[in-house]
Amino acid sequence: MPSLQDLLSSLLSRRELSECVTLHKTIPQKKAVEVDFPAELGEKITRALQSRGIHKLYSHQYETFRTVKEGKNVVVVTPTASGKTLCYNLPVMSRLLSSQDARALYLFPTKALSQDQQAELNETVLGADLGLKVFTYDGDTPSSIRVAARDSGRIVISNPDMLHAGILPNHPKWIKFLASLQFVVIDEIHIYRGVFGSHMANLIRRLKRILAFYGAHPVFICCSATIGNPDHLAETLIGEPVTLVNNNGAPSGIKHLVLYNPPLVDPVQGIRRGVVTESVRIAKEFLLNGVKTIVFARSRVRTELIGSYINRDLANRYSDNRHIRVETYRGGYLPRERRMIEQGLRNGSIQGVVSTNALELGIDIGGLDAAVLAGFPGSIASLWQQAGRAGRRSDESAAFMIASSAPTDQYLVKHPEYLLGESPESAWVDPDNPYILSDHIKCAVFEIPFKDSETFGPAAGEMLRILEEEGVVRLSGGTWYWADRSYPAEQISLRSSSPENVVIIDITGGRQEVIGEMDVPSAKELLHEGAVYLHRQDQFLVTELDLEHHTCRVTGKDVNFYTDTIVKTDIKVLHEDHRELTAGAGVLLGDVLVRTQVTKYKKLKFRTHENLGYGDVFLPPEEVHTRSLALIFQEETPIHKAFYEAPEYIREQLIGRLGNLLIQVAPVFLLCDSRDLGTAERLKDPHTGYPTIYIYDRAPGGSGLSEGFARRLEVIRDAAAALVTSCPCEGGCPSCIGPEDEKAAVGNIKEAVIRFFDHWK
């Protein structure tokens, strides 16, 4: 087998490939920065580490250890494979060993991650015979173990949802644990941004309030992937100063980053070869040369397609597929299947994996040598995370990003300097978002009555008075009490997606076997009757989708096509609360219904992706009742004038770009994530009668973002204008109005946008 270096040179010397490469950057290898074990680590831990072949600490592990020892909160920024778990386990375990009462809470964003973590901890803890009891406490924990976890767990591993609805409302049961809690570890804090971050910040406020009641003041240890503002994010989430540790001392081998633009098949229309086909091609080159490879795809269906194409191409019964095993991985597989694939990747029995972003981080799958990104993953931070999955500490590795035909992909691949120069996105959180704050104040007052003078972030009094009118709290003798029979945490979900999943049952030949699951909105798109459900290279035909009972029956069947749905989204104003003229535009605030309806599905032939026909889908629409702002280009307003200054042929594009621009700018001012907002642009809106841009909260019921948007419209408008005016790009880029679309160019759209802002004042 050739070395990766040789393989890359030979690949890139082939003309048909080299022509498509727009960037090949070699990131030099980095030597380890190591430190001797500090004496305070203690002999037990030192020996345990040595028995695992670890004889020194990386600089960032040491610095985290030292900072935590000083009693300071810390956020450590850890790229993949940099020994993250030791960063928090060392200070925690050394204290837990020296102080018999001390306890620690580990919070991971998802259940899957906490199980993975417990496996690792048990290995460390048991292997070293440290004798520390570690328990996972989540929805799947049997009640017999729950008692043991509460009473004797030294480390309890859980997730925010369980802390919110299970632990905090029942804190008296946890008194022993909470009263001696010395550490709270929050892993993957970059996940907690936008609305989810607001929930998390308030959840931590509740936790700290209860801990103060029991006299505990733990140190917080946070871990973050590389983002623009890890320290600021950590401080917002835990409401305390945090020390940043980002001197990653882990070594890394030489890394190659290659940007690849598939060749044009129709230069006149600008049509390129598909991202799926090209990703399969590149991944095969690696796999056939013995390079362990991960392919990241942007959707579940693409993951399955790429996986099955690779496997079919490699299929050879005489050589047992050349001993190359490639698996697919995504949410919705059975936990057992996922564990098996993770394990196969770690022990080397699986050489290739095709995954959604489910494998982007967190889950330990060992080292891989090459990453193929089938399309830009949507953010710079994700791109580096996915690319970082390839690369062990010493060996050489390569990451290929295959551009799709989407404008952003095309821009990046043609302007690699943008990709290299742009820092990863920042994460914004508004801990005082009134909607979310009020939800958590309800939970907090249930947990411990509020003194009238108490604060909860901001002063709690005003919010409590509003809740009193709702009748759920009662002020008596200077203290606020919960005065409702309900259990508030039960009615408040930290995540906007519904927790209910459709269970997929294979009924082939009278079988009744659960093979997977899927959330309800996705099920409507992927599991409608007649859909082809792809599951680990197997094809199933959906025979029945029963949304009432959350079940879907499928039968195994080999067909030569897969299905894709046509989804229509529309927005309907249900109730206008308020209309006014602000910032030179008509502004409406109200309740809207965002309706997503799957109307038809296409049958697409495998490989060629040609359309074999349509089918109808009869499913109730997915309806989200939420809050929205409408920016109305009504007569006699500057925005109206600005819009009609633009030539007619460009207006449709113009209004679309404006919506995109506004939600790119807004997160900084609203402290949210751009994914928390949705937009709909209409040239002539049936409700207002004018060109209109809707900007709505994606969280059901609203989360205060559209109100915030309305309040800060002028600032956001000016920031958007400044951004696009000062952007050095020529005709638009992902940082401003979105890149030029090579297939639908209508003159210089960027100039049109700048002129528009000149008039909208």
Place this chain on the structure above:
Amino acid sequence: MKMGDSDSLKSRLAILRSLRNPALMMENPPPRKPSTPLTLEGWEQAGNAVWQRKLSEPAGIPDSRDPDAILPELRPEALRFFDLETTGLSGGAGTVAFLAGVGLFEGEKAVVYQVFLADFPGEREFLQILQGLLPEESLLVSYNGKSFDLPLWRTRCLMQGLPWAPPREHLDLLFLSRRLFRPLLGTCSLGDLESQILGIPRDNDVPGFLVPEVYFSFLKTGDRTELNRVFRHNEQDILSLVSLLRHLTLLLDHPCSADKVDRAGLGRLLLLNGHPEAEGFLRNALEAGDRKAGSVLAFHLKRAGRYDEADHTWRIIMESSADLASAEERAKHLEHRKKNPEEALKVLNEALLFSGVDANENPWILHRIRRLERKISRETGRVSPGTL
């Protein structure tokens, strides 16, 4: 109205809440409770917002002349019948007990003490009075107290920073009642036992799930009419506990006179406590056709090493039904102790045949049959192809 000011926030929140929870939309904000001082007829004020009363109600003492080991030694003067009314049924730190009922015997008379929390700030005194009514050396009698009332009481003390010293002995009648009545009634709430076992009627009762609403409505409006029904409800619960304990004691003392009870459950209980009439009771039950009781007896005999008697009992059971579990027990006995695999096989095959069930749905029976067949063929010197 300017966007974003406090009024707007308030109205937005209100509309949003009502969208999430339509029930809230129907009620307007309740009027504040009038500030006239609260009076409760027949109650005596025991603290800032705590009231107390004593109800004298005639009731007999549970028959405890022949204290059965099943019930910890019953000392009538030590008994404390206990029940809490709370602001929610889900538990958790925000669920508060606002009414406590404690029944006890004063001489020949059962009396009920009630402590009422008229507003949250009085909770500390409420808990102190309650502790006084339930001294550590008393014997607590409750219905589901182990999982509900006691943990809640403990949580409340913890939240108020008070020491918690519950009675050292606790008899939760739910567990006994479940064994004895659930197979019969299908359910086992105190209300069901009252109407179907004890014959106590309840009229004009507040259903348990409405109790929190009544209390909150009292807090908001000061209206006590509905509250009185809750007081009665709690009193009735305590008196039912007294009746239930008496009924259980009688049942365990004189099992053979029992009517309306799950005989297998009662028999198991009697055996567990070495009651001299236990076996006789179960044997009678089996003769009367109760195979479940018979099976309890058979397993008891087996455990005691009285194998032949056990086998005999299983045979009686199987005379009236091709019970697979009994057949399996008989087969084990015949094969291992009687060294008669042929007979064991016969018992199984017949049971399978007469029961009419699909052998494939009972893989363990099938497995045993296969094994017996192999054993027999080995012993008769033939080699069964299945063993190769």
